[in-house]
Amino acid sequence: MKWLSVILLSCFYCFSQAQENSIPNTEMLHQQRIETNRKGMWVLSGWGLANMGSGIIGALNTTNTEVKAFHTMNALWGVVNTGIGVLGLMRAKREKSLSFSDADKYRAYKNVKKLYLINGGLDVLYMGTGAFLKARADNAKNPARNRGYGNSLIVQGAGLLLYDITMYLSHQKQNRYWKKAVQELAVTENGIGMVYHF
Template structure:
């Protein structure tokens, strides 16, 4: 009798631990993101003023990217810190897949940054020398920003996705076989989007 009462509480505790681990992974990734962008802002600022004029468009746009990323990253960090970790099973599934989808959506944006950078750099060939250098610089900055964000978003997606097995194991204990019916975790999540 005591075991029947304790099992749901134990499963809820395990679910909270999985939710806390997901939140901490996202928070630690966001702290790294903020640190790298702070470093980028400082380094790009220093290089902008101490380099050849040909490179100033690259560093100028990098400063704008870094400042924008610092604002967006700070908002994400604040939102993640306020996120609840005491979720029911369906809330846990929904939260997990929303975070995965956000990183996958960001990878698509990152690829578009790279594509825009290539297009801007290619357009430089048809411009006058000064304008061509500016466009090559902007193109390089877009490609660099997109490439670095692509790596970041893919790593974060893989870190969060790697937790799906942990969540699935806890949900197996939490839910009855008739509720889950042997469906993969992805099939359950799509029911609650």
């Protein structure tokens, strides 16, 4: 009976330790956020480089005005996306070496999710602008060019929307862990403070 009690107590202790260790702390979650963003910036940079390369090659190898406009606009989007990706990689590298308070870590997590939601809204706007350009192309001075630009905006907007939704969901997966890790943090309209329960 004594041995059974020792075994049960040992199992209970190990189980409680495993549960305690399974809840990530704010530093682990903060580093996960940085790593998720870093990987995302590599994807965005790759998407940008692919659009630059294919856009330049495509624009140089056609005489069709609509196709040339499509590839030219893709190449320009590629420059922008690659630039954003490279800046994001530099930021991730810098963030890894900086010191953040728990409140700042949580604020950065909330802000990054908000940023991807805002970007998702802009992506829908890009696609809408592309559809508008295509719909109004016949009334423009250069209908073929407008159709090409419109098609590019639709493709780029859809690609970026997929990217932004994926990034948002990647961060959102950590939300329940953040709630456990910061259960002593209180978020109000005026900021973030510590809460102690007696």
